[in-house]
Amino acid sequence: MATLLYIRSSIFGDDGQSSRLAGEFITQWQKTDEHAEVITRDLIADPLPLLDAEVVAALMSESDQRTRQQQAIVDLADRLLTEVRSADRIVIAVPMYNFGVPAQMKAWIDLLARSGVTFKYTEQGPVGLLEDKPVTLIATRGGQYHASGQDHQIPFLQQFLGFIGLKNVKTVFAEGLNMGEELQAQALSEARETLLG
Numbered sequence: 455m456a457t458l459l460y461i462r463s464s465i466f467g468d469d470g471q472s473s474r475l476a477g478e479f480i481t482q483w484q485k486t487d488e489h490a491e492v493i494t495r496d497l498i499a500d501p502l503p504l505l506d507a508e509v510v511a512a513l514m515s516e517s518d519q520r521t522r523q524q525q526a527i528v529d530l531a532d533r534l535l536t537e538v539r540s541a542d543r544i545v546i547a548v549p550m551y552n553f554g555v556p557a558q559m560k561a562w563i564d565l566l567a568r569s570g571v572t573f574k575y576t577e578q579g580p581v582g583l584l585e586d587k588p589v590t591l592i593a594t595r596g597g598q599y600h601a602s603g604q605d606h607q608i609p610f611l612q613q614f615l616g617f618i619g620l621k622n623v624k625t626v627f628a629e630g631l632n633m634g635e636e637l638q639a640q641a642l643s644e645a646r647e648t649l650l651g
C-alpha cells in the first residue's frame with residue numbers, strides 16, 4: 455500500500471489555488487491504487503508552535519529530563535517526523551506570501567530540523583538523515599519569479615529538504631495568478647497539464 459503525505463498551507467483552505475491543484479493531483483493519484491493512503495498535514499487548520507527558546511530547549515532536552523510541556527513539544531515534532539518517514543511520496547502545496555513560504559510552513563520546517571535526527575554535521579559538511587523519496591512542490595504565486603532570478607522561496611524550500619535528505623524534489627509552478635484572467639487561466643492549465651499529464 456502506497457502512502458502519500460500531503461502538506462497544505464493555503465490560508466484560503468480549499469479555495470486556495472495550491473489546495474485545488476494538489477487536491478486534483480491527489481485524487482488522480484489515489485485512482486492508481488485503491489488501497490493508497492493519504493496523510494494530510496494541514497498547517498493552517500492545525501497550526502504548529504512557532505520556534506522559540508522553549509521549543510528549542512524541548513527539542514534538545516534529554517528524554518529522561520523533560521518537563522511535561524517539553525515532552526508534548528517533542529511528541530508533536532516526532533509525529534511530524536513519522537508522517538514524513540512513513541510516506542512513499544510527499545506533495546507540498548506552497549503558496550507565496552510576501553516572497554516566502556507561509557509562516558505556518560516555516561513552523562513545520564523548524565520542527566523538522568533536528569540535529570542528530572534529521573541531519574548531522576560531519577567533517578565533510580551536513581548530511582541529511584531522512585530516506586530520500588519523491589517530493590512534489592506545487593508553487594502558486596500572484597506574480598512571476600521563477601525565471602527572473604528573484605525567487606527566494608522555492609530555492610529555500612529545496613535547500614531545506616535536501617539538507618534533511620530529501621533531494622528528489624520536483625516543482626510545478628502556477629505563476630502570474632494575480633496578473634489578469636487570461637494569464638491565470640493559462641498558468642493553471644499548464645500546471646494541471648504538468649501535474650495530471
Ligand SMILES: Cc1cc2nc3c(=O)[nH]c(=O)nc-3n(C[C@H](O)[C@H](O)[C@H](O)COP(=O)(O)O)c2cc1C
Nearest residue numbers: 464470471472473549550551552553594595596597
Ligand atoms: C498576504 C498575501 C501575500 C502575498 N504575497 C505575494 C508575493 O509576495 N508574491 C506573489 O507573487 N504573490 C503574492 N501573493 C499572491 C499569492 O501568491 C496568490 O494569491 C496564490 O494564489 C496564493 O496561493 P493560494 O491560492 O494557494 O493561497 C500574496 C497573497 C496574499 C494573500
